[in-house]
Amino acid sequence: MAGNSFGNVFRITTFGESHGTGIGVIIDGCPAGFELDIDAIQLEMDRRKPGQSLLTSQRKESDTVSIVSGLFEGKTTGMPIAITIPNEDQRSKDYSHLADTFRPSHADYTYQAKYGIRDYRGGGRSSARETAARVAAGAIAKQILRKAGVEIHAFVSQVGKIGLEKPYTKYDQTKTEMSPVRCPDPLISKQMENLIDEIRLQKDTIGGQVSCVCSGVPVGLGEPVFDKLHADLGKAMLSINAVKGFQIGSGFDSMGLTGSEHNDKFYLDGERMRTHTNHSGGVLGGISNGEHIMFDVAFKPVATIMQAQPTLNAAGEMVVIEGKGRHDPCVLPRAVPIVEAMAALVLVDFWLRNRAARV
């Protein structure tokens, strides 16, 4: 009800603010008997954490996860898994000038208006730091899915106006991690890097797109009519900070096509029903059809810029602010593991929900 939980059977609740003592997550409903790989969780945390390269914020956070409960002799017990992640490099005084000021295109004003109070340090709970908790939970979801044959790969497909030119099937997604931008095309990756660097020097920020491909998803995930698989994927992605759009399969391009062009024709591949094209993005009628689930997520440019901006304070007076602290000129590289984590959380939840579909 208050919005800090996600999922139905595999259900997470995150807590914590950017500049409190720490953040964390409870997973309730993780099935028992699964042998957790803690290193694999930490690896995902490292992919999200700041300071990986000059392209990202220079805040120093080791983002070391502690598993407080729900694990016994290395295995899940079916009890709630609590994970905590301390905040290490808070510089709260960087934010004291914001106590009474509403930064443009940030959540300061709306939090203040809704709750009558806000923790203004680093954006408090509205900070993207909260997504670290999602990545930790998503890393567990990913492990469970992997064992069930599901792989999730996200990558940066666009930064500013520079985008991939070939369909995702032409790229080797295992190469994504070799690019500091997390773009699988080495040449375009380099162009994106240059653009981000340029933008950073201009003390500005830039948006972009993350695309995500889920393979090995069994047929049958998704609960129509409201909890269609792509509807919950859409909600999951739109709940990530700075996301402004979501599309699956042919997405917005489907508008320009006719039915005869757009329909995915079936064929038989051994015993498996498959489709020649995948405009559907792996979902028919809200239920996975066994093809790749493929979707795109649009991120706006980060609102915090290092330039002076006029804005209003709580008294309604015009003031000038200038970004302090350590911020990302482009969140896209760090958004990749977050998109994967949210996708994993959606898929593992529907995988468990699907167990009740038949007598």
Next chain:
Amino acid sequence: MAGNSFGNVFRITTFGESHGTGIGVIIDGCPAGFELDIDAIQLEMDRRKPGQSLLTSQRKESDTVSIVSGLFEGKTTGMPIAITIPNEDQRSKDYSHLADTFRPSHADYTYQAKYGIRDYRGGGRSSARETAARVAAGAIAKQILRKAGVEIHAFVSQVGKIGLEKPYTKYDQTKTEMSPVRCPDPLISKQMENLIDEIRLQKDTIGGQVSCVCSGVPVGLGEPVFDKLHADLGKAMLSINAVKGFQIGSGFDSMGLTGSEHNDKFYLDGERMRTHTNHSGGVLGGISNGEHIMFDVAFKPVATIMQAQPTLNAAGEMVVIEGKGRHDPCVLPRAVPIVEAMAALVLVDFWLRNRAARV
């Protein structure tokens, strides 16, 4: 859990199939003491029903709503409101050839695979007929919101490659209903009509975009971090049949902008904090900021086409099907009230949820 409910406080559950005796909806959590305008509900039903013009399916449904419970002397009592809508013009035999056949880009295959059984008549529960129940519930949500000062206007902004050229603020949205396509620009509406007509004669179908503007929304609606207002709007829209994409405010276009271009600057309008631009689409940090909530919804072309298509049957044999029955060459005109209904259901739910935000 099984996906047929939507909302938290104002919570609907729909039921019924395309060719059963009827469909309906239960609203649980409608506040007590509200004087319902039944005619206004019927008006919304009429906007969605088939047979309104040659642009839509010629199925004949009066879609007359009966309110079975929750109303006393014209007012809501706080008890569940059950609404039933009989199915009148079923021609189930139009579908008997589909009992064992999976239509391309329809839900036939995935329903069969998930549940091991399906009501194949007219798509059963996967039919867009189910959205009539949403429109009925949404009509009640709309009335409550209207009394609270909120207005919701959707319109067709694109059909195929023909789109509106001016921003929505340049159009008089009260003119939308005068266009058979529900496009507020008379000239472009005419072009869209011609395109749909052409496509219909080609026995094909075409996609498009519905845009929606919500005005008068109070500041404070939305529950971060997962139930961000635009995340739940996105889920609501993506749960509508044939939707492939959702974007809010600047949406996918935000990718090409810098932060300095994209940030919405605040100004004081009397006592009210407002923004000069609205790239945010009326939502900051997942909470409404008092500006227009503005979003776009992409619809793929209808999968049922009147042409012969090869496909597979349950035995895995290749067969040829051809659309029978009465189908829409373009769902966009009828999608407008559905988009409005789902938007209203989201907003009224958050409006009630927001009452618990402060002590």
Next chain:
Amino acid sequence: MAGNSFGNVFRITTFGESHGTGIGVIIDGCPAGFELDIDAIQLEMDRRKPGQSLLTSQRKESDTVSIVSGLFEGKTTGMPIAITIPNEDQRSKDYSHLADTFRPSHADYTYQAKYGIRDYRGGGRSSARETAARVAAGAIAKQILRKAGVEIHAFVSQVGKIGLEKPYTKYDQTKTEMSPVRCPDPLISKQMENLIDEIRLQKDTIGGQVSCVCSGVPVGLGEPVFDKLHADLGKAMLSINAVKGFQIGSGFDSMGLTGSEHNDKFYLDGERMRTHTNHSGGVLGGISNGEHIMFDVAFKPVATIMQAQPTLNAAGEMVVIEGKGRHDPCVLPRAVPIVEAMAALVLVDFWLRNRAARV
């Protein structure tokens, strides 16, 4: 949120008032592929309906169920099952004198105070007529459970101060239905009948106890720590009209015992772990242990009595009311199928939830 739904995976939502056009229920989450026995549903309705004997209300209701959706060729499809039950023998004018009067120990005053409006005819939604919808849904739950080997038998174990003297294991529960009171001991049943008859002639009412035994319940149902099996059984029973108490196994008698007396000692019965005694009532730590689940439910005497009673009206004036209409002197006989229905709804829900317990 508004309280008209019950269950998580197998989730019901009931609607309707005592004197509206009808009542009904939606089941969302009934697994697909189950062959429904409609006659068996009607049989349960007949056990609950009024007019079965002079011991019950003489209201005439056939309580004929119509299944509107979710069924195809006799089998469940996994889609919502909507069931409607028309109200036939409303005599609303029997209630017009109550429009502004609050009957003692009824819900009139609290509904009015909470909602500011109420359907006063026959108690509106607060009437026990709503339980007919529960019995219909519970009848489906029972069928599914029976196929899984679970049997549920409730019976009247006390009326006024007349109670069964032997433990339930001494009775043949299949004889319960031969008693008009639904008490398995023929002699005590006769005494109860006489007492109810006497009370009826005194224009008064009397309370009593229903006991319930569930056998064949698999080990593992229940979700600690909050959704313990007996906690949800308790809630289910306490949600039935007129219920004032619930106890499981040794219940309130456990207070007088020591641990060494109360502990149920394990033994091995073939491959099965069993216990010699069953003070636990079939639940350990909130999870079923394979023994009989055994609980008792206390019902207060019906509040509507055929005697003159002073009470207050909405203006705060003292007035005298006298029961009109057709009421039960003792609800116990008709409560038996309601208790069974609610037990079945709890068990089937946990049975489906349990599928997600392990990887």
Next chain:
Amino acid sequence: MAGNSFGNVFRITTFGESHGTGIGVIIDGCPAGFELDIDAIQLEMDRRKPGQSLLTSQRKESDTVSIVSGLFEGKTTGMPIAITIPNEDQRSKDYSHLADTFRPSHADYTYQAKYGIRDYRGGGRSSARETAARVAAGAIAKQILRKAGVEIHAFVSQVGKIGLEKPYTKYDQTKTEMSPVRCPDPLISKQMENLIDEIRLQKDTIGGQVSCVCSGVPVGLGEPVFDKLHADLGKAMLSINAVKGFQIGSGFDSMGLTGSEHNDKFYLDGERMRTHTNHSGGVLGGISNGEHIMFDVAFKPVATIMQAQPTLNAAGEMVVIEGKGRHDPCVLPRAVPIVEAMAALVLVDFWLRNRAARV
């Protein structure tokens, strides 16, 4: 779904095991702007903690709460409140002999059977240690309720066969805390103490009853038909370790009464509708009526006894166990704050839910 959350608007999720690093709770939905009294939280923890007197377990736990999130400058922010409580005095080796043994009337067997794995140290998650997290969350609920005029007082009304002889209205509940048993009658308290001491020396345990009175509860709390106020109170109480029964108002005694005896007659007290008697226990039709909410909770004797008991191990062999560690001969004194906490959690949740009852 997995059972570790409770409440709808004011929703808690607890985590942690008896012998892990600690336990804790997340509160999601605590309204913003409330000034928290941390000392008052600690005071409730101290009432529940072991080692208060010789009547309770001698385990040493300071149960010091840390508030990790959701608080800013002493006030709630509307964000999730995470509270952690370290485990200090684990002596896990006391339990190593239980790794493969199922203690009688404990959750060992059912946890093992359900999840295929269990943390056997001190009962793991099934330990009553988990209730410390509930008391922490309940202490916050209590503070909010107190400001709204609601007071909650529980007390021990029976131990073994020694019970209070006068109705609760005859006692000064502020004296409860002066009794080591938490019984407001000094003489009976002394008898109970003696009984517990005797039982302890016999290396046995004893059950009893906690009664609870909530005063100042506004009219209108409770959501019929399933979420009746007393149904959710019942569930809350039955979810506490060792509880076997719940009754409200006249409870099981109502069975022996006639309607004319049992009905609570209304009278006007100034502007307020009140009742002369309170057999209803403060709830009519599932909604609070403004009278005292009064209920009783039956606790079985603690299952761990210091005597040798035969039982089965995982291999199905008969073995003898003997309680080690530090256990309570009678949980009743420590159960009092737990009952109060759960009552507060139910009431604050319905108090917030009730805000959506009317337009």
